[in-house]
Amino acid sequence: xxxxxxxxxxxxxxxxDRWINLLSTLxxxxxxxxxxxxxxxxxxFDLATGKLPxxxxxxxxxxxxxxxxxxxxxxxxxxxxxxxxxxxxxxxxEALKELKALFKDAPxxxxxxxxxxxxxxxxxxxxxxxxxxEIVRRLADKVGKMAGVAEIGYGEKFLxxxxxxxxxxxxxxxxxxxxxxxxxVFVCYSTVxxxxxxKKEEIETYKLIGATRGFIRAPFIIEGAAIGLSxxxxxxxxxxxxxxxxxxxxxxxxxxxxxxxxxxAAFLVLPLAGLVLGMAGAAIAIGRIRY
Amino acid sequence: xxxEFMIQFENVSKYYDNRTALRSxxxxxxxxxxxxxxxxxxxxxxxxxxxxYLAEKPEExxxxxxxxxxxxxxxxxxPIVRQNIGVVxxxxxxxxxxxxxxxxxxxxxxxxVSEKELKTxxxxxxxxxxxxxxxxxxxxSLSGGEQQRVAIARAIVGEPVVILADEPxxxxxxxxxxxxxxxxxxxxxxxxxxLIATHNRELFRNTGRRVxxxxxxxxAGEELG
Numbered sequence: 001x002x003x004x005x006x007x008x009x010x011x012x013x014x015x016x017d018r019w020i021n022l023l024s025t026l027x028x029x030x031x032x033x034x035x036x037x038x039x040x041x042x043x044x045f046d047l048a049t050g051k052l053p054x055x056x057x058x059x060x061x062x063x064x065x066x067x068x069x070x071x072x073x074x075x076x077x078x079x080x081x082x083x084x085x086x087x088x089x090x091x092x093x094e095a096l097k098e099l100k101a102l103f104k105d106a107p108x109x110x111x112x113x114x115x116x117x118x119x120x121x122x123x124x125x126x127x128x129x130x131x132x133x134e135i136v137r138r139l140a141d142k143v144g145k146m147a148g149v150a151e152i153g154y155g156e157k158f159l160x161x162x163x164x165x166x167x168x169x170x171x172x173x174x175x176x177x178x179x180x181x182x183x184x185v186f187v188c189y190s191t192v193x194x195x196x197x198x199k200k201e202e203i204e205t206y207k208l209i210g211a212t213r214g215f216i217r218a219p220f221i222i223e224g225a226a227i228g229l230s231x232x233x234x235x236x237x238x239x240x241x242x243x244x245x246x247x248x249x250x251x252x253x254x255x256x257x258x259x260x261x262x263x264x265a266a267f268l269v270l271p272l273a274g275l276v277l278g279m280a281g282a283a284i285a286i287g288r289i290r291y
Numbered sequence: 292x293x294x295e296f297m298i299q300f301e302n303v304s305k306y307y308d309n310r311t312a313l314r315s316x317x318x319x320x321x322x323x324x325x326x327x328x329x330x331x332x333x334x335x336x337x338x339x340x341x342x343x344y345l346a347e348k349p350e351e352x353x354x355x356x357x358x359x360x361x362x363x364x365x366x367x368x369x370p371i372v373r374q375n376i377g378v379v380x381x382x383x384x385x386x387x388x389x390x391x392x393x394x395x396x397x398x399x400x401x402x403x404v405s406e407k408e409l410k411t412x413x414x415x416x417x418x419x420x421x422x423x424x425x426x427x428x429x430x431x432s433l434s435g436g437e438q439q440r441v442a443i444a445r446a447i448v449g450e451p452v453v454i455l456a457d458e459p460x461x462x463x464x465x466x467x468x469x470x471x472x473x474x475x476x477x478x479x480x481x482x483x484x485x486l487i488a489t490h491n492r493e494l495f496r497n498t499g500r501r502v503x504x505x506x507x508x509x510x511a512g513e514e515l516g
Contacts, residue, residue, distance in 0.1 A: 016388075202388075204384075205384045205386060208346065208373065208378065208380070209373065209378070209397065209398055209401060210370045210372075210373035210374035210402070210449075211370060213367075213370075215401050291366055291370070
């Protein structure tokens, strides 16, 4: 079919039924807006926890009086572990120096220690993909049993809490966004279905004079796409305004909000999501055209 | 089937629930013929046309249109066959939200004709039905006769091989009727095969054309007008 004609028909229909189309657009915009806020939260939390592997380390405290060979042996065994990126040996004297440096403003904390009570230790840095509660726990169990190891330490609870929140947020985000997407498709479906029924006789005439399925469908799909795209654009304006007016300004007073990032990809993703959902809703509403 | 037959029915029957609309109809129409089908209201004229433009399927028998066996035809091929048939519907089926030009142009737009060529052909069709001056009018502002002529213009603009007209003079005065039949004859002279369903015997009197007669769904013979 002549594409410009399909666009003309769609435009005419959008203007003729402007109120129902406007209502659908606003409904879609609010749906995408809510979904985008959830997405933004999950994205920022993911971003924040993404830096965790660089900071995270497992500390291995060694028994006293180990020979150099025994220590080297432990280091070599650790280096062979697949999940380990690097290992650092920290003698107990150095550890005490670090402790003193840490409490330089309150020297009385370390003054009464007498003989150095700390252990020689090994700091283990893990590969990025290995920083997860399950792998870390298995590794800790394994290396904790090695001869010469007195104790092992890592923020087990902290790590599993962070990962639980992260997974929970992802799951909730996924469920919410899926529900919203289904709702958006339904809104477009209903709108186009109403318009489709209203034009039933017209469509019947099209069919009788030989119009193909594509010719009949095209204006409705374009209309669904326009409603979805407009909804997507409005939601983008909403989310960006909220980010700019709220978080950007708030971050001047509360620096924590500086870390909330508005992803550039959203400028493409939100309108595109509206477009695809709108087209999908329209396509489902028209269904199979029977002659 | 002989190649020269444009429309061929063989023992075609059509039932609606328990009512027989057509019973074992057999006839054929040659390429380039202009034929009338007549009978009282409810005799099956409209059903016969609907079977040709594939709005209905027969329960029995076979139908061939311009070489297409409509019984075995795939659903996706129906638009292609319909693009080769121009229909003047009894109730016109004009779109009230489109002006006369766009109503006629629709038949070309569904065929993917370019806008430039479309303009020439639409105006030529409107000229043939003497409605060139009403191109910008909307159907509801036209008289019944004018609407009928718009329907004819839409049916002929795509230069289909078969033209079907269902009571094309049903809503018009005798002078307009004569004008419409004259127009259809002109189109027939250009090579189109035409089948006109009418209960008005005046339309085919002294035309020398074949007239197929239907009565209560039965084929009631054939005569020359």
